[in-house]
Amino acid sequence: MTTVDIFDPRMTDVVAADAALEQVATGFIFTEGPIWHPQAQHLTFSDMPGDIMRRWSAAGGVETFRQPCNKANGNAHDQAGRMLTCEHASSSVTRTEADGTITVLASHWQGKELNSPNDIIVGSDGSIWFTDPTYGRMEGFGVLRDQDLDFQGVYRIAPDGELHLIADDFGQPNGLCFNLDQTQLFVNDTDNGHIRLFDVGSDGTVSGGDVWAAPAGDGQGAPDGMKLDASGNIFCTGPGGVHVFAPDATPLGRIRMPEVTANFTSGDGDRRSLYLTASTAFAR
Numbered sequence: 001m002t003t004v005d006i007f008d009p010r011m012t013d014v015v016a017a018d019a020a021l022e023q024v025a026t027g028f029i030f031t032e033g034p035i036w037h038p039q040a041q042h043l044t045f046s047d048m049p050g051d052i053m054r055r056w057s058a059a060g061g062v063e064t065f066r067q068p069c070n071k072a073n074g075n076a077h078d079q080a081g082r083m084l085t086c087e088h089a090s091s092s093v094t095r096t097e098a099d100g101t102i103t104v105l106a107s108h109w110q111g112k113e114l115n116s117p118n119d120i121i122v123g124s125d126g127s128i129w130f131t132d133p134t135y136g137r138m139e140g141f142g143v144l145r146d147q148d149l150d151f152q153g154v155y156r157i158a159p160d161g162e163l164h165l166i167a168d169d170f171g172q173p174n175g176l177c178f179n180l181d182q183t184q185l186f187v188n189d190t191d192n193g194h195i196r197l198f199d200v201g202s203d204g205t206v207s208g209g210d211v212w213a214a215p216a217g218d219g220q221g222a223p224d225g226m227k228l229d230a231s232g233n234i235f236c237t238g239p240g241g242v243h244v245f246a247p248d249a250t251p252l253g254r255i256r257m258p259e260v261t262a263n264f265t266s267g268d269g270d271r272r273s274l275y276l277t278a279s280t281a282f283a284r
Contacts, residue, residue, distance in 0.1 A: 003256040005217075011253030014233055014244055019255070023283045024275070025062045028054075030141070031277035032225075033119075035075040035083070036267035043267055045277055046072040048088060049140045056282070071142050073135075074119035074263070079126050086117035088136025089143045093117045093128065093157070106130075106155065106163050112148040114155075119175050119225070119263075124182055127204060128157040129166075131173035131187065154187055156204055166206045167198070175226030175236065175263070179247070186212065188223035188236060195223060195236060195245075215243040217254060225263030225277075235274075237261050242276065257283075 004017050011017075029049040036043050042057040048071045055065040066072070070087035078084055083096040084105070091114040092107040105128065107114060116136020121129050133152045136142030151168040154176070158164060167173070171191025178185055178200070185198040185206060197212035215223055215238025224237040232247040241257035242264060259279035267275045267284070275284045 005254040005256060006252075007254070008246070008250055008252045010246060010250075011244060014229065014231070014252060015255060021257070021283050023281050025056060026281035028280050028282075030262070030279055031282050032073050032262045033075040033086070034263055034265040034267075034275050034277050034282065035077065036265050036271070036275065037077070037081075038271070039081070041269070043265070043275055043282075044075060044083070045282060046075065048073055048142070051089075053085075071136060073117070073141075074130070076120045076122050076128075078122050078128070084120055084122070084128060086120050086130060088116040088118075088141060091116055091136065093120065093130055105157055105161070109149065109153075109155070109163065109165060115147060115149055115152060116142050118173070121176055121178065123178065123204075125204075126159040129176060129185070130155055130157075131170075131176055133170075133172035133174060133190070135172070158204060164204065166204075167209060169209070170196075174224050177226050177228045177234070179228065180232050186226060186228075186234060188226055190222045190224060193222060193238075195226070195234070213245050213249045213251070215239060215254075216251075217243075219256070220260045221257075225261075227264065227266070229266075235264065237263065242274075 028047045033046040044055045051068045053066040053069045070089040074086040076084045093105045095103045115132045115134045118131045153168040156164045174190045176187045188195045194211045194214040198206040199208045217239045219240025226236040234245040242255040244252040261278045264276040
């Protein structure tokens with residue numbers, strides 16, 4: 001059972017104080033990148049050290065989706081419902097086409113190999129935004145190899161396919177999400193333990209980048225996966241579980257987790273269940 005820590009009374013409008021945690025499946029190495037398919041009603045997630053992507057549904061349970069998977073991490077759907085994947089081992093962002101073939105969307109910046117794309121989101125204009133830390137150049141989470149670039153950045157793939165570097169001053173950029181009208185971009189920095197906020201222009205350029213908030217508390221974990229709910233609240237992993245912030249950066253509370261939680265997504269028919277990838281398991 002999960003414990004909900006309430007820092008602000010508004011937390012009970014977001015997560016019920018007596019919300020219970022259900023372990024859906026276990027026996028993995030380190031789970032990441034959960035993504036819910038609203039039509040097919042299934043969850044796809046990655047197990048990076050195991051080099052396997054799995055798919056779960058209430059009807060079929062856990063099944064192998066892709067093995068090997070280039071030690072895939074973050075996943076998202078584009079506007080056509082195709083799956084976008086950040087691959088650690090290949091330093092690539094890929095798209096799985098309707099016929100199952102895989103298209104590489106980004107792998108290099110100015111002739112140098114990307115570090116290891118990590119997490120990914122899609123804008124309403126079809127643009128693709130992703131972070132590029134170095135975790136996939138470490139044993140276990142990727143393939144041990146030297147870094148080509150001398151920075152860890154955040155990128156945008158424009159609707160025309162052109163790659164743009166939007167920020168290069170992170171320790172280790174990780175989870176990211178937009179605000180409700182997509183005029184602001186939140187990006188967390190795992191190394192520095194905080195969330196930064198950028199303003200997004202109509203042309204896709206960004207400005208700002210000040211520290212917006214920092215998940216704090218006891219327990220293991222750091223800023224990693226991050227999502228926005230329909231009310232504009234920010235959910236972000238951190239010490240001890242998943243932290244919830246109001247749109248004004250006020251800490252509302254924390255969903256305590258028994259294992260280090262890397263990421264999460266909403267799911268089920270009403271999208272009101274929270275599916276969490278928590279180290280050796282995934283839960284809801």
